Amino acid sequence: MMQTQTGNISSSGSGLGIPEAAPETPDILIVDDDPGMRTLLMSTLRRNGFRARGAADSQQMEECLASGRTDLLLLDVMLPGLNGFDICRALRQADDNIPIIMISARGEEADRVAGLELGADDYIAKPFGPSEVLARIRAVLRRGVRTGEQRPFRSKLLRFAGWTVDLPRRELRAPSGAIVTISGAEFDLLVSLLDNAQRVISREALLEMSRARIAGSSDRSIDVLISRLRRKLGDDGEPPLIRTIRGVGYMFVAEVSRH
Template structure:
């Protein structure tokens, strides 16, 4: 039983909590539920949670603030539940670190598929790029170890990466000094940021730039190519033969 992924559903709607509890248990998950941020924190302290399904429109502390708080100290995957048609909310959710979103009213089967996809990405069970022999990549004083999923800054500080940031950095670091269109980035990240609006890749690039301590007005590493996409404008050294 302990091997079953543990999902935390955070939603103030009792019917949604009950529905997802029954549905996800039926499909092999353990499920805990919370109606607000305080209960969510208690559940996270008490249990080893593998993924959070987080409603954006919670009373009191909203889902955006809770997701931002979570991202300050954790890479725990988060799928946001958002109101249908609220594109701005979905954009903000991705900006603060959500791994995916599902619009209400939603199909439980769609949510199940997205949960499984996010868990595959974050638990490493379908990640050939992060096998035990993957080389450490070094660029502009940074080191990036795909095996441990660890990014280390030039000053030695370890920077945490969400699943999306990891996939995007892998795409850039394995294709340096090459213009990559948004469509190519979607393909290289296996559709990681595919969504109904074109800004999804741009938002994730903005988040990764912040992790790389880029000046948002004059980024040096991930540069925008007008009409083309982005370029990772630095040499990348493959450090497979040296110790890290």
């Protein structure tokens, strides 16, 4: 259970309704088969300025996704039918880049790594407090993957080995010109590497610079993100684009130009 008092929270309905809110307010979809947890999370989010909807399973989730904009998915791992891992895998295979924060009573490192490998942007283990949920949601939304938020950048485009990173649009384009699907955490990590090209960066520094606040410095989360980036960049040449510096961290070895 989330560590907070529920107060006067209505438990009627399935939680699929949307309260009055400004159009630019981020819309969060909570997928959890526990009606108490679902209602509590929705109440917490609404009190803190978010729009919030709830779904009990993958079918209700699909109905919610089809009915309107969703800026972030809070996805429980243990669900009836398709579980959270299956849903995350299906969304990423369909090239749906919606930010996903997985929530689970199982906080083992293997589960966190599995969620990241499937394309989740973050992972929260139960029990958790409302301040942690809000902080993680805000951190993921700051990446601007779905909200279209644009922040000032020193440059608009970064280019390397035929690839292009469009910073305002937060897009990665292959040498062929095709847009490559990339999660918020992957994008932030790639930009951090490009900003420090040809310099060795520790795992801890990369976690901090990319805002991938997923686990402590002993966690394998940064290695998982690096592995996912390498696959998407087709980084199997010699020399590789991202070099592992054993016992220290990583280095992006290609030259990077700014435009």
